[in-house]
Amino acid sequence: MFAPIPVIWDTSAYDPNSLEPQTIYGTLDVANSYFHDKIVTETDVKATIEVSLMDTRVFQTTIVTPPTVEGTFYALDRYETLTSGLKGGKAMANGQEIEGTFEFDEDELLYGDTAYPGIGLKYGQLTRTVVFKPTNSRNYTTAACTVTVNVLPLTIVRINPNFEDITDKPIGTAFEQLGLAEAGSMDVMRGDPQKTTIMSDTVVWDKNQYDPNTPYEQRITGRLVLSTWKDYIAPPEGASTVSVKVKLKYDPVVPVIVTAPTFRWTKGDFRLGDNQIFVSETFQIGTETPPEEADEIGALIGGEARVGGKKIDGTFSFKAGTPKWFSAAGTYNVTVVFTPSDTVRYAPAECTIPIEVVKRILLSIEPSTDITNKEVGTEFDALWLPSFVNCRTEDGSFYSGIGVTWDKTSYDLNSTAEQAITGTLNLGDIPTIQQPVPELKATVKVRLIPHDWSDWTPDSNGTHSRVCARNSSHKETVSCSGGTATCQAKAVCSVCGQAYGQFAAHDFTAEVVEEKYLKSAATCTEKAVYYKSCTVCGEKGTETFEVGNILGHDWGEWQPNGNGIHSRICKRNATHKETVSCSGGTATCQAKAVCSVCGQEYGQLAAHDFTAEVAEEQYLKSAATCTEKATYYKSCTVCGEKGTETFEVGNILGHDWGEWQSNGNDTHSRICTRNSGHKETVNCSGGTATCQEKAVCSVCGQAWHTQLHGGNRGGTVPEIRRDLHRKGSLLQVLRHLRPERQGHRRGSGL
Structure with missing residues (x-):
């Protein structure tokens, strides 16, 4: 590996405006490298590089279809449920739909607070901002829209209306001390009534329903008020009333x-x-x-x-x-x-x-069965009387099987007449009943088979007889009876038909009103009287009876007797006379009363009626004066005679004063013209004194000195001294100086 080796790039193949990927070739510059002596300088090997230029354009994004929030939402649902339910939506930019995501604006506040995922939703329309975030955020802008969600409220299914009774508070407890619950519970559903949640909120109690001084049970009602949950639970459609039973402790009084x-x-x-x-x-x-x-x-x-x-x-x-x-x-x-x-x-x-x-008192004994199948002559024990009887007590209770002891002495074995045999009850062993007083007796009737008697035949001596057909030696003779004797015929026996006995006495009970029975005719005072007669033969008896009415008096006119009485006489009987005192009328001082019945005067003259008040000269006691009214004697209302009592009439005359006359001593007087004994004296007054003249009284015109005023008022000391020489007395001057001038003089050193 030889590196680095410089490269000479071919710039002609490069398009600075192309957004497509470009391959640029370069020639190795070995001669100018560190390896020129080691590598052949001339070579066909090319250096290459892929170039993709960045698109720096920015396009405005537009939301053409807002997203929706899928689902049903209830109050108190977490806010994050809205986020998960946000679906759909479409955004475009530069004429084409662009990719991206819709999200709620995380910076937008929810109910005034940060929109945390766990915040509970409140019911009602909720509008939220939705932001579209493009996948290529370098070339496309974000966009926003709003979505509205209807958040459903929770619904109250039932308000629990009752609270635990309050029974431990003493009477007089204040309402605030009852310890009433501040919140009440309710069953709330989220759509499904079968699924409820218990929630609680504020209870507002009605204080006016509470009486701290009553010992009786009272029920205080209140209202469940949505305060904590007012944004989440819909108000109840019905009553939101709750109640609590209160019974204050009270020691009852023993009557x-x-x-x-x-x-x-x-x-x-x-x-x-x-x-x-x-x-x-x-x-x-x-x-x-x-x-x-x-x-x-x-x-x-x-x-x-x-x-x-x-x-x-x-x-x-x-x-x-x-x-x-x-x-x-x-x-x-x-x-x-x-x-x-x-x-x-x-x-x-x-x-x-x-x-x-x-004990119950016996009221009755049930009758025993009559003995009617025994012949005359049957012995007592052979009657086979019952050993027990039944009874009823005073209250109607029934007692059976009470023992009885029968009285055999009351039995006649030869009698064919009905016999009542009595017995004594044996109550000694019965604690619940007792005999009344007198005691009750058990009774059984015995009727022995009688003789076969023939018909009754009269014996002509007031008796009749009959013979038994079974035994002729059995003969029964009894006295005749029945029938009714009168004063004219004997009684006829109702058995044998023969007359017997004596004639009856007359029956003087008939009351026949006929002349032959008249004892005395009716009078003014008595009824007519007749003798009673025999009801059979009509013979007059000695007893009497009254008939009709009393006639009454037929009085004549009242006649005066001249002595304050009058009389009247009955026309039917002159011996009947009625005398009464006269009455009526009114006596005066001049005439006696006249009787309203007979018209004669009677009695005494009445006293004078001194009540008349007549103001005439003949009754004048004293005329009116300066100080008193006129006085008159009262007079009789009938005859006018003067009495002793008086009355006043009119007005007081008042004084009729003469002219004022000076008395020469700084006073003046005046005398009443009606009565010279009335005199009025007063001090002189008025006028103005000078240093040379006394004041002249404004009433009587007399000069008087009692109100002399020094002429030195406001004067000098020399003037006052001259006054002293003229008057001759310091004391006299001082008496007439005004108080302030006196003070001045005291200040002047005099």
Whole structure:
């Protein structure tokens, strides 16, 4: 290997503008190489080189068919799923389709952040920039377009509406202290309702539904609000309401049973006494299930429980464990439980009531079968009376097989009449029933086969007889009976038909109104009276009866008696006279009252009515003055006589003053022309004093000095001194100086 050897290239074969590959040949310049002495300088061997020139042109790329994103996308799908779904698209440059790839613009922000592959998509229209990157990036530019993907929202399948109950908070707990869940869960689907995911978001609770002071169960509702997932989950189509049950802890108050209930047991229309139950009877509230006992009902009646004076609603029942029945009579204390209707605020309370367990009282004994197949003369033991009877008690209960002991002394073996044989019940071994007072007796009827008697025949002595056809020695004689005797005929025996006995007394009960029975006719004060008569023969008796009406008085006119009374006389009976006091009318001071019935005067004159107020001279007590009104005496409204009480009329006249007159002492006076005793005196006033003259009063014209003003007002000290000489007194001058001038003088050193 000989290297390097210079080459002389053939430039004529080179086209600098061809983009096709070119082969350029060169001649070896051995003579000028280091190996000229070792290599033949002349040779046909050529050096070659392949030349491909770079195409430096740049063509603008155009996307003629944008790519598409294949597939269905849901919120929260990873962003990278869009990249894998980017398909198709066509780009051209320089008039031909060029190769390359479509990719999302990696520099474009997604939802304001870098578009990482794992970012979850938000639902809605998502538009992204797609960049076409040509394979020949030297000669072709990149190009961009946009694609829009409709990202579907997740759908709420179900909102879990309930939360765990809050029962551990005390009453009064503030709403904020309840510890309500801040988020609620929901089942969310991504297209397939069979495949759901549980997600949670904010719950906004309605505080207004909470009452911290109620012990009752309350349900607070709220709304599941999409905040965290608002861009990923579509708002629910229906209600988004959730709720939680809250029951604050509260110690219920035990009521006080102020009135215990009364137990009452009934069976149909029968009712036991209050707080009573039968021995061995089911002690229950309500009815028993056996049909035969369905009408037996026990109930607690009444009763009252209170808390702080307030009646509490509720029910009374027997405490659990109370015996189902009592096997023996006696009094038992039974515990009763009051269960309030409001079991939240109030707790159950208990009390005891005395239950009197009593035996059932026998009401009746079922009749035994009559004995009618035994002949007269049958011995008692041969009657074969029943050994047991059936009974009913006061409540209708049926008892069978109760032993009985029959009283043989009440049996007559020779009597053919029906006999009732009584027996005593043997209750010694039965703890549930007892005899009433008086005791009941069992009864069986015995009717022995009687004699074969002949017809009754009269004996003419008030008796009749009959003979037994079976035995003629058996003869029965009895007194006649029946029929009714009158005052005219004896009674006829209803058995043998013979008359017997005595005539009956008259029956004086007929009330016949006829002249022959009249005792006294009707008068002003009494009804007509008649004698009763015999209903059979009409004979008059001694007892009487009244008929018709009392006639009443037929009064004449009232006549005055001249002594304040009047009378009237009955026209039917002059001895009937009615006298009453006169009445009516009105007495005055001049005339007595006139009776409204008989028209005569009666009584006394009335007192004067001194209520009239007449302003006339005859009643004047005092005329009006400067200070008082006119006064008059009241007079009688009937006769005008003057009384002693007075009244005032009109107005006060007021003073009628004369002219003011000076009193010479710096005062002036005036006198009332109506009454010289009325005098008014006041100080003079007005006018202006000078250094030479006193002030002249503006009312009476008198010169007066009490308001003398020094003429030196604003003057000099010499002027004041002259004034002192003229007046003769410093004190007098000082008294008339103004206060400020006094101060001036004090300041002047005087």
